[in-house]
Amino acid sequence: xxxxxxxxxxxxxxxxxxxxxxxxxxxxxxxxxxxxxxxxxxxxxxxxxxxxxxxxxxxxxxxxxxxxxxxxxxxxxxxxxxxxxxxxxxxxxxxxxxxxxxxxxxxxxxxxxxxxxxxxxxxxxxxxxxxxxxxxxxxxxxxxxxxxxxxxxxxxxxxxxxxxxxxxxxxxxxxxxxxxxxxxxxxxxxxxxxxxxxxxxxxxxxxxxxxxxxxxxxxxxxxxxxxxxxxxxxxxxxxxxxxxxxxxxxxxxxxxxxxxxxxxxxxxxxxxxxxxxxxxxxxxxxxxx
Amino acid sequence: xxxxxxxxxxxxxxxxxxxxxxxxxxxxxxxxxxxxxxxxxxxxxxxxxxxxxxxxxxxxxxxxxxxxxxxxxxxxxxxxxxxxxxxxxxxxxxxxxxxxxxxxxxxxxxxxxxxxxxxxxxxxxxxxxxxxxxxxxxxxxxxxxxxxxxxxxxxxxxxxxxxxxxxxxxxxxxxxxxxxxxxxxxxxxxxxxxxxxxxxxxxxxxxxxxxxxxxxxxxxxxxxxxxxxxxxxxxxxx
Numbered sequence: 001x002x003x004x005x006x007x008x009x010x011x012x013x014x015x016x017x018x019x020x021x022x023x024x025x026x027x028x029x030x031x032x033x034x035x036x037x038x039x040x041x042x043x044x045x046x047x048x049x050x051x052x053x054x055x056x057x058x059x060x061x062x063x064x065x066x067x068x069x070x071x072x073x074x075x076x077x078x079x080x081x082x083x084x085x086x087x088x089x090x091x092x093x094x095x096x097x098x099x100x101x102x103x104x105x106x107x108x109x110x111x112x113x114x115x116x117x118x119x120x121x122x123x124x125x126x127x128x129x130x131x132x133x134x135x136x137x138x139x140x141x142x143x144x145x146x147x148x149x150x151x152x153x154x155x156x157x158x159x160x161x162x163x164x165x166x167x168x169x170x171x172x173x174x175x176x177x178x179x180x181x182x183x184x185x186x187x188x189x190x191x192x193x194x195x196x197x198x199x200x201x202x203x204x205x206x207x208x209x210x211x212x213x214x215x216x217x218x219x220x221x222x223x224x225x226x227x228x229x230x231x232x233x234x235x236x237x238x239x240x241x242x243x244x245x246x247x248x249x250x251x252x253x254x255x256x257x258x259x260x261x262x263x264x265x266x267x268x269x270x271x272x273x274x275x276x277x278x279x280x281x282x283x284x285x286x287x288x289x
Numbered sequence: 290x291x292x293x294x295x296x297x298x299x300x301x302x303x304x305x306x307x308x309x310x311x312x313x314x315x316x317x318x319x320x321x322x323x324x325x326x327x328x329x330x331x332x333x334x335x336x337x338x339x340x341x342x343x344x345x346x347x348x349x350x351x352x353x354x355x356x357x358x359x360x361x362x363x364x365x366x367x368x369x370x371x372x373x374x375x376x377x378x379x380x381x382x383x384x385x386x387x388x389x390x391x392x393x394x395x396x397x398x399x400x401x402x403x404x405x406x407x408x409x410x411x412x413x414x415x416x417x418x419x420x421x422x423x424x425x426x427x428x429x430x431x432x433x434x435x436x437x438x439x440x441x442x443x444x445x446x447x448x449x450x451x452x453x454x455x456x457x458x459x460x461x462x463x464x465x466x467x468x469x470x471x472x473x474x475x476x477x478x479x480x481x482x483x484x485x486x487x488x489x490x491x492x493x494x495x496x497x498x499x500x501x502x503x504x505x506x507x508x509x510x511x512x513x514x515x516x517x518x519x520x521x522x523x524x525x526x527x
Contacts, residue, residue, distance in 0.1 A: 020329060027324055031338045034400070037353050038341060040365065044356075053356065054363055130513050132461045134482050135506030138489055138499040221346035223464045224482070228490070239348035243468050246352050253356060260349045271344045275337055282343075282405060283412030285450075 036062070045071050045258035052253040071258035078248070078255065080233060081262065084241040088220065089266070091156045091237055096215050098161045100208060106162070107170025108196050112182070122171075128164035133225060141228050151231040160219060166211045169285075173207040174200065210281035213274070220267055238263045298476040299484045300508075306395060306480070307459040311452055314399050318406035318451070319444075325407075326414045336411070340404035347401065347464035354397045355469050358383040384470050387477040394465050394478055402458070406451050413447030414440070453516055460509050481505045 039062050044052040046067045075081050110122055144155045181203065185195040201208075226240040236244075242259050271278055321339055325332050342350070357365045360382035370378040383393040421439050430438075441448075463482040466472065472479035472487065479487075481501060489498025 023324060027335050031335055034339055034342060037357060041353050053359060130457055132457065132509065134461050135502055138485065138502045223348045239346045242352055243348050256352060260352060264345055264349055267344055279408050282408045285409065
């Protein structure tokens with residue numbers, strides 16, 4: 001009896017062990033496929049331009065022979081990269097900061113205050129969540145052109161501060177908070193605004209982090225609106241900049257790769273540092289939906 | 290206004306795109322999430338690696354993949370396919386081929402989007418109580434049945450959410466098309482948004498551009514409502 005048990009047990013252990021190895025192999029293979037384009041970009045940015053294309057079909061695409069930072073220098077010589085980076089950071093940062101303030105207040109109002117038309121407005125907010133930017137892009141464009149605000153920072157910031165999805169995230173979070181916290185403040189005679197700032201906000205760090213990350217992520221990547229509303233380089237953000245850079249003669253792929261690396265480095269670093277928050281934020285949208 | 294084929298082509302492409310991308314991307318995301326849903330070491334690292342493409346702006350993704358799709362045997366995609374088919378693959382010019390252009394754009398969208406869905410599904414997987422699986426194991430059910438009768442039903446809401454969001458996002462297809470193919474060889478890859486922008490900006494036909502976006506929104510609204518209706522019905526039956 002004992003002998004049978006122990007051989008069965010080792011067999012199971014071996015099977016498990018094999019399954020684990022297989023999983024790791026599969027995952028590594030898949031991970032490599034996912035990372036390949038990114039590696040290609042990074043390595044390509046360190047190579048002389050001709051080699052980027054000609055070595056693309058071999059493993060040399062992923063292993064640089066001689067590392068050189070010449071491409072990075074080229075980018076700065078050819079276009080004003082600092083300006084584009086500043087524009088993106090400024091526009092995005094402002095959208096996120098102002099958005100946190102505006103959307104959290106709105107979410108709190110929906111969660112805790114009662115006023116006429118509240119239910120209707122809430123339904124409208126939920127309905128607006130599915131409205132993509134594209135649906136209102138052209139009319140919005142007209143509005144801003146009419147106001148003479150084409151090619152400005154304002155045009156790239158203001159339409160994106162209030163966000164139905166952010167409001168909804170704040171609303172559901174605040175609604176779930178226990179009322180006792182605020183009751184104490186109300187007894188002391190504090191106004192809703194004070195209650196909000198001094199009691200609710202400190203407790204709500206997760207939702208603020210989630211909204212900040214999601215907003216930053218989605219705005220950093222947007223191309224369409226910048227394409228429509230900007231005309232010259234002065235307020236142009238990074239995604240549009242790389243699209244135009246790619247068409248700028250001569251087409252030097254090494255330079256384009258280093259442009260790409262510099263463009264994605266900020267958000268990649270932020271992502272790697274705050275991974276846990278990123279993943280939590282994205283995952284939590286699934287549980288709320 | 291939808292004069293000629295261009296409006297129809299765009300709608301057709303959007304529909305095709307959504308119908309292909311949503312199932313493939315969701316299945317892939319589900320598969321990856323299942324693989325990662327174990328207490329093995331290094332899962333967090335893999336999760337990070339799979340999620341990385343999500344962080345990239347579509348504009349950048351399009352630029353990189355333009356090179357990957359380079360025609361001729363020097364192109365990375367061509368070389369890769371030649372390797373996988375043991376030499377049978379002939380080099381193609383993906384972005385200029387009316388048949389291959391749209392799938393090429395689909396592939397890069399999937400590459401960029403899978404990580405996002407995977408993370409959501411993984412969170413959903415991890416919220417399924419292990420006691421359910423233990424009970425099933427005691428009853429003697431095998432892994433496939435466990436998957437069918439425990440995992441999938443528990444994931445229903447998460448999967449529905451993911452499908453909804455991906456569908457809506459797929460209709461917004463613009464960045465990659467604009468940068469890589471400009472609507473593709475003979476409108477093979479043009480999308481509704483691309484047509485709208487083309488009309489409004491390249492052709493200076495503002496009214497047409499506006500009209501296109503309005504109709505587009507109505508279509509997306511109808512599809513979203515339809516999807517939600519289907520979902521509500523399922524919830525009611527439960």
